Amino acid sequence: MLTDQDLIAGLRRELADVQPPVDLIDRLREQAARGPVRGRRYRAPVGFLTIAASVVVVIVITVGALVFARHRTPARGSGSTASHAAGAEMITLAQLKSSFAVLRRPQTAADRALRVVCAHPCQEDLVPRMTRLARTLPDGSRVFLSVWRVRAAQRIGSGDLATVPAGSYMLDDLVVRKGREAILDPGSLAQTPAVLGGKEFGTPAEAVESSGAPLWTGVVPDGVGTVRWTFACVHPARPMGCPRPPGTSPTTVTVNVIDNVAATHIGEPGNGTVGAISAVWLDPAGRPLASFSNAKGQTAMVFRPHGLILRSRLLLNADGLAPLSGQITFGASPAQLERLLDPIVGQPAVGYQATLDECGVDHQLIWPIVLDPTTGELKRGDELTLLFHRRRFVGYQYGGPAFHPDRARVHVQATTAAGLAIGDTLATGQRLYGHAFRISTAQGGTWQASTPLGRLTGYAFGKPSYSDVSSSSRIASIDAGDVGCPALSP
């Protein structure tokens, strides 16, 4: 005997294949842009108009009454599911187009030549009108940019990437060798240079098998003129990521960006490829815009964005830290912190380390947060330091008193919930927090902000003179909780 639940579940299952068209939003945009359709008008003889007008009035009144009775005004809704207000963030095609000029140019026949085969049933739908041929290389390989629409809500990548809602759009590069077609493997979007909205979630650079030397590609948003990739070594046996051998110096190459794509052959044919350890995006003047590190030579790099990215990857709260994958409040264990922060900042440079047991702090974990744009090396001194007491998270310091504003462009994008980041001016803090933000000349310049979750404090960068701190001084650190002695106090 079928139960009600059986029937409902069965109905849903049978209709599960009924899916809206991929380009529904685009169609709506076009129709909305066209506006309401107007019918043609014709001229009628004046004599006819008098009779017609009388008849029409009667008809209109009658039909109007009937239609009104039949046609209810759509309900304003009693109660509300508020489906549009909840859920994960939707990534729109407009967001992608706003960040990638190549998607904004008209499509050509060459762009449409991309043929993609899914190795397994595709989890995403290709948006054919958005494919772009970005580059044709000397060996005939073609680098395409392709836009995909997520068919059903899914988790892409790992760590801080939340579930991607159905309907989101993502950008991926596809390298097609001469005479071949592109093959999309399951999960490959998370492993290749790919972008979700304005946010990178794949690798900034990827090696692709090639008939000649290994081909490296990267996708970059508007404003990036060149990329600088640093490689650890050449290793035939471990083509996709060899750890940097002791005593060897890294090799750095600079690649020009054309049509939002950097692509070049690196290494020698048949000699394997090189393990990338860092990537830096530079503006046309050569200033670093964002950087990535991969100190362990892993294929998947740790992304260290700044400026070009649309949202913070790590929120600095007064009661702890909040990566996109969750929240870590004071009281958490070192292991919990390492696990949640790993996707954003990797493993700590300094493991669980004892400090002087004073002022409520006895241990610390340290992550470097600044990558030297010239060498690709992680710098010490500007750090994320987590502080512990009896194996419990009690405070943190992001940045430090020695922070220099020139480095602000290459740090992990971490901000307070209000949007304050190291490198911002104190005037920005005042604008964001209003009267809750105060500055002081104490300890060479400090600031504090009262938030609903507690108090944020930090150093302000300036000359170590009590008189130099002003609203144009910059935020040098963002701290919360117990940060050892002496406590910061404006």
Place this chain on the structure above:
Amino acid sequence: MSSDRSERLDDGFEHFVASASPGLLRSAYLLVGDHAVAEDLLQSALLRTLRRWESITGSPAAYTFTALVNLSRDRFRAQRRRPARAPEHLALAQPATDELDRLLERDAITRAAWRLPDAQREVLACRFLLDLTVAETAGALDLPEGTVKSYTARALARMRELLGGDGVADRASSEVRSVD
């Protein structure tokens, strides 16, 4: 200019379309029994919703569904003046007998729903494809809440009866359980 305007759909509306359109399309399909027509109706209904987006204070899904129901009724009235056309679910293109049996069996519950009165089908779509509450369904269809409940109960009972009558109850049930 038009391209500028075409880029400026409200983000909230786009989110709503992405999240709600599968359920709305399935509801439309349940109402009209034709995939292409359902898509057209959905698109028109969403446009109506878009035009009132800023002023919708309740559930936008309920609002859109009401528009869908109105559009499907308009279409039904217009269709009466045109030659009859076999609905999609009956216009299977000469599959082999076994294949036909298989297809029919796979759609057994949907076909049973298509045999319900319009009002009951609308309630089913609201409640189980759009996951609207009884109150929201009542608002969307302009029915008393008690009527929504009784339509739901009658619809499910009628479907159970139809499936039993077709002799496919056990198969449908086993399919459901295998999915669970």
